[in-house]
Amino acid sequence: MTPKPALLKILDYLSVILLAIAAYLALVFAPTELVMGDVQRVFYFHIGTAWTGLLGFLFAAGLGIAYLVTKNMKWDIVEVAAVEISVVFFLITIVLGSIWARPAWNTWWTWDPRLTTAAVTELIYVAYFMLRAGVEDPERRARFGAVYALLGGLSAPITFMAIRLFRSIHPVVIGAASGAQEKMNMSGDMKVAFFFALFAFTVIFIDLFWNRIRLGQLENKVEQLKLKVM
């Protein structure tokens, strides 16, 4: 077994440090938002995880195409890693969003386009894992996973457009627009915390991603060894 690369070890420590700094910036350094108060601080991590999670899903769709074209197992390993971490990050996004929404919108959940799309997207990738769990042959599992990751990546943006149409007759959702606008007029210190959180979560994502790819390669090796024994 190849030892853990030095760069990855450094990245592990760096992720922890960055997370700590991001937490400090979001919880202490950034000024308290005038209207919403302290709960707005959830926003920095909310955007950080949402951004990396969404990027991961899109990346997985691309990797699905790469697998289907090349039929090289390594793309499958990378694809699973991307989806798995994105699912977790996206779940964090949804939970953090709910925590923010309770005082801001006076409800944990509303069927606003973004929230609904987020829920559907999360469900698509939960289904992705159920599909993979149901297929034993690794090569077939990789093919099915690639196809479904591709369909999911295509379907999520269309869902967003569809829901926006659907809800346009219900004026209740305008709350979402104010949520987005509020992000635009951040003060300087808020911007520091915001962009730092984005950067920190991108690094954390890359670190987890790399670790997960290594884990996937190990799993692959174990599976091959098992086959050899049998």
Next chain:
Amino acid sequence: MTSPPRSSFLQAVAAVVRKDLTAEFRSRELLSAMLVFSMLVILIFNFALELEPSVRKKVTAGVLWTTFAFAGTLGLNRSMAVEKDRGCLDGLLLAPVDRSAIYFGKVISNLAFMLIVEAIVLPMYAVLYNELSIFQPGFLGVILLGSVGYIAVGTLLASMSIQARTRDVLLPILLFPVAIPVLLASVKASSGFLAGAEMSEIWPPLNLLIVYDVIFTAVAFMVFDAVVEE
């Protein structure tokens, strides 16, 4: 084999369709199951939602589309499971024709089953609930477009799910999140027609439905090879 490739492709598609329709009209297993199931779903909706005239106007499109979506998964599951059961799928794959011909053949026959069910359920709904306004070209057109999109994705996903261990359970879990744009756009467009809305209000969901149909039929056509490959 000596005939020009284009006509042989269409012949292969026609042969698959003919095979499915002949088998179905002899056994009538699938259609009768879908029909009875649809009736039961509508019956349940009747109690669950208390479909009084005032409520009915708003929920008709939703009730009908939910019914079709449920009945559709039932039909798709069955239609692909019979291929798998006695190794028919392997036989089909051995045929010296383009794999996409098999896909389009299955799509057309599945679509035919779905449309037959709809052609019986719609008049029944109209009679039971005195809702004759569903017989207008626009509404029926939406039903057709929605069914095309639903079946195009559904056929692809069903051919994956039948190869998995948890086959019957898996299809709705895979299909519903990906097909949400179809259902949303169809419900929106068809309730627009029922409410007698302006065409300018109906076009956006209708366009979305067309875009979804085109994109997903094209993608399914491209990746079907990867799904059935042995």
